Every structure is written in C-alpha cells, then in structure tokens.
Amino acid sequence: MAAGYDTTTLLGVKRIQPRFTPLFVQMFFPTVATFASEEVAFDKIKKGIRLAPFVAPMVSGRARRERGGTLTTFKPAYLKPTDVVRPNRLLKRLPGEALNGELSPAERHDAVIADILLDHENEIVAREEWMAVQAVVTGKVVVEGEDYETQEVDYGRSAANQIALAGAAKWDAVDADTYDPTDDIEDWAANANGSTGVLLMDKKAWRLFSRFKAVRDKLETRRGSTSQLELGPQLERDVMRKGYFGEYEILVYTGKYEDAAGAKLNYMPDHTLIIAPARADNVMAYGGIQDAKANADGIVETTRYPSNWFTDNPSVEWLQTQSAPVPALFDADEFVVVTVD
Template identity: 30%
Template sequence: MNPTISIFDTNVLIQVVANLKVAQTFLLDGFFPNIVESDTQYVSIDVDVGKRRMSPFVSPLVEGKLVEARRIQTNVFEPPYIKDKRAPDLMRPVRRMLGERIAGGEMINGGAPMTAGERMEANLVFELADQVDMLKRRQEWMAAQALVTGKLTVSGDGFPTSTIDFQRDPSLTIVETGTGLWDAAGTVANPTNSVREWSVQMLKASGAQITDLIFTNSPYNALIKDDEVKNAILNSAIRANEDARLMQGPVAAPGAVLMGYWGTYRVWLYNDWYVDDDNKELPMIPDGTVLAVSDQLNGSRAYGAIKDPALGYVATAYAPKSWMQEDPAQRFLMMQSAPLVIPSRVNACLAATVTSSAA
C-alpha cells in the first residue's frame, strides 16, 4: 500500500457509505396505485360523473319522464416525455469500484477480485438504478403537484411549457391569510373547525371522505399547540378513547411518518425534497401546506408509448437502452418514459395553506 495513504483516510475505510437520498414514493404508493400503459402517445381515464339526482314524480296516468343515462366522462391526456441519456465514464472499469479494496483487491464482502468487464457491468447496473430512482422522484413530484394545485406544469428542452389542468373544484384549494393563519399572532383560526369544514367541502364536491391528513412541519407544530387539540389528546390519554392519539415529540423521517390518529383520520408528517432545473433544492410539498386526501382518489400512474422505432413503440412504464459508439469509444445508456400521474377522482383531495412559516 502507498505509505503516504493513512489507514484513516476515507478511501481506505472498508465501510461503503451508500447514498441515503433515494426517491421516496409515499404519495405515489398511497394514492396512485393504478398502472395504465398505453400503446399510443395518449392515455385515457374513464370517470363516472355522478350527480345527486332524484327520481322524478310523475302521475300514473301520463307517460314516464325520460331520464338521462348516467354519464361516463373520458379524459384524454398526453404525458410529457423523459429521455435520461448518459455517457458513463469510460475509465471507470479500469479503476477501483466503490467498496473495492485499494490496489484492486477483493470486494468488501469477499470473493475474487473484479475484472474490468465485471466493473463495467456493475457500473451500468449502478447507472440504471440511478435512472429508475430519478424517474420515481419525478413521478412523486408529479403526484405532489397534482395534490397541491390540481394541475401539473411541465417544461423541458424542445418541450414548450404547458399546464395539464385536472379541473379540481376551486373550493378545494384554500389559502388562509391574516389572523386566519394557524400560526398568526392573535389568530382566530381553529384547526378542528377547519378540518371539519374541509371534510364537508370534499364530501359535497366528490362524495369522498377524507382518510388522510398530510402535514408539513409548521402546520403540524401549530396543530399540536392548539388548545382544543391538546385537550383532545389529553382526554384521549386519560379516557383511553380514540379521539386523538397524536405524537407531540420531535420526529422526522424520509417521506412520511405516521404521527397518529385524529378522529377517523390518519395524520402524517411529510418531508421530502427535489433539485429543480436551477439546481435549487426545494420541498416536494411547500411548508405551510396541509393535504386532505381520500383513499377513494383512485389515482393512476399512466404511461404513453415509448416513441422509439428500435424498441417497437412499446407500451411500458420505462424502457432502457444501451449502445456503443466506435470512435472515440463510448457506451451510452438511455432511459425513456412517458409518465403522467393522474388524480382520477380529482375532487377527492384538498390542499390548504394554513401557516406563514417556511422551512
């Protein structure tokens, strides 16, 4: 071993420190379980358009009243396209891999030393896994945008900025101001009443019931400071009832952590971030926001056809491909996908900005 290298240097340590900033998919997995793969550039979602109609009164001596059949609405969307293209470092296969002993010894988990070909294959697997991870994070971002705004705005190279509007009822996007904010000085807000009003608004707009409240940090801090909520937590502890069992101590975890139950609602604390096109790290859900969501949202992860003749315009969630350039020698790796996250029953979610604090 090179005598100038200390055994305490990072590159000598046998422990491999893996990246912990992997994509979290709480919103996707919780509220967008359906997978739709289209063999065209469009995806279609059928929605049962229900109205609270009643049967008509008619005299038995006259002809029956003609009633319109229950209507099914088909929403057609064109998903944005993703092409993640990479040129892996050509020299990586002849250099030590992450976790491989200095001077090319065996891997930290034992076994024979790696050959250059094995390193190349391992590097391609590493890059492919990173591409899939980035695609998951993009879809979690889409889910967050759809739930927060009821819309999705996308832009990219050769792709004009466009907005996909899922047509959520405007009453389900709430912005509190002044003393209506939960953390305002002299606030007149009552979180219990607010959530009760939200549940009625959603029930009226969609017929769906709130099952989950997803808090960002400052609204949750304001919630557990509210006297009515504190009393509910205390009474629940004393009487062993189910009114409020909420965690009050400091907690943070990747994605969402279940903080307890409030009435019939599951209460979550959500923390996740992404890096935008300007290389700024931003929260998936802006601090100050509370999402009220129903498990009847029936969301879908839809995928348009892969627009690549070499792959036969296949209908799949994502399609990796790899090829070699001869001179200068270079391997390329590309991941293609046409994803769109769709809140099929869009009025089964509500977003409220209730605090002025920013994380």
C-alpha cells in the same frame, strides 16, 4: 460486450434494483396503466432525487379536449435520462471493492451499468412523485422543460377545495391556547367528494397545528394506522406518523428532491394541509415508448425502456432509460388543500 446489452438483460438488472417508493405515488396513485399509443386516454383508464427533464420524443406534447372542455387524452412529456459509460471509469475500483481489485473489468462494467440504471430510475421516480404532488396539491400539473412546450393538465378542482387562509384566520395569527381547528377541518372536509381519513401536512404546517392546545389535548398516538401506506426504509425518513386527531390520521411529509441547479427543494409547499382519503384508486399512466429499436423489438407499452449503444470518435458507450408518465387523477375534489399561513 461490444454489441451492447439486450433489453431483456437491462430490464432484468432494473428488476433486482431496490426502488424508492415516494409517498404521493404510493398513497394516491397506486395503480399503473400503460398505453401502446403516445397519448394517454384518461376516459379509458376511468373505465377500465434529481428530476429527469421533460422532453418531447419527436414533437411537442399536446392536450386534446372533447366538446365541453373535458380533457380526454394527453400526450405525456418524455423522460430520457442519458449517461455516458466512460471507459476510464470502468478501470477504477468501485466503492466496497478490495484495494487489489477483486472484480474483473467486465464485472466492474456490469456494476457501473447497474449503478447508472439505478440513478435513472431514481430520477424518473422523483419526477413521477413531483407530478403526483402537483396533481394533488394544485389540482393540475404544469409540464414544462427546455425541450418541451409548456402544457397543463387541469384535473378540474373546485375553488371550494383549494383554500388559502388570510389575515386573522391564518394559523400563525390565531390564539394557540383558545383556537380549536376541529370545526374548520370538519367544514373543509365537507367539500370533499367521498370519505376522508388523512391529514397530510408539510413540516411547517405541522408546527403550527401542533402548537394548538386543543390539538395537544385531542391527539391520540396509540391507535394503529388505517391508511394504505406502507413505510419502507426510505419513507421512514421522509414520513412521520403523528397519531390521530379525531378520525384523521396525521402524516407529515418532509420528502425532498434536487432540481437542475442542485438545490434541494421540498415536494410539498410550505404551510400546506391536505385533507385526503385514506385510500385512493388513481393511476400513474404511461404513454407508449417512441423508439424505433424498441418498437422493432415489439416494445411499446411499458413503464420503462432502458437501452445502450456505442459511438466512435470518441469511442463511448451510452446508456438511456425512456419513460412517458402522467398521473391520472380521476376526481381532484377527493382532496381539500389548505394553505394555513
């Protein structure tokens, strides 16, 4: 394939790949909105495993605000995971291939392309999940990278909805036999805009919560789920449904990502409790693709743009996937976030 793959072929490969669907994106940002412009217009939306590094497509990102301080548009950072399709790799057997090499070099080349595209997809989805977690947990997303000027998208969470327990109020300091968190949770939930139905915790918050005798006495484990979450094979490993505490379904999230240094980190900060709606209508938005070839082919408004090309001396093939995502959290006060220790 000296001329390279066309975009339709590469997109076709991506469509048949299994996709990891992370918790926060699936639960709280279930809808996609694409833009033909570099900038995402939040007001128009409202009306209508390794993290991929943030980079700027041509210039640094910028946030623009209208009079009064309301963020209306944001130019997302650009994601461009890129790999070399090495010729010597194409001559090796792939995992699962017979010893005598049942695939032709061309077939193995296609399989390597598919494998790299899947890696790109996983990196981009991991970054989308990271941004979604930041938006929900902190009420803002700080976008920074080696090739990108640091920018912040502040969704305007009220201080009353961002709580950190201190001193004797911390969950590890209260008496596990006598403390009942029911009243506190009801008081915190009263700060949320709209109805709430989920208590989402990291593993350490759950350990503290579940040690309370009142929780063990009230926890109901037989009721069916009422959230919009559907657990696929990957989420079954990363999400534990613990039952109901009153009207709240309890979910424990243990999802991890790998940073640039190779360290595995939790998406959710330690000792975090999120009082969340059972259903949310926020959006994962995408700025337009800033690529001359893509634009010449009429491709601007899309969530992904995969492409490949060749260079000489040394002769190598390159494979890249471009995307410009940013979460659109319409009301940060739908959530109440509590650091319990």
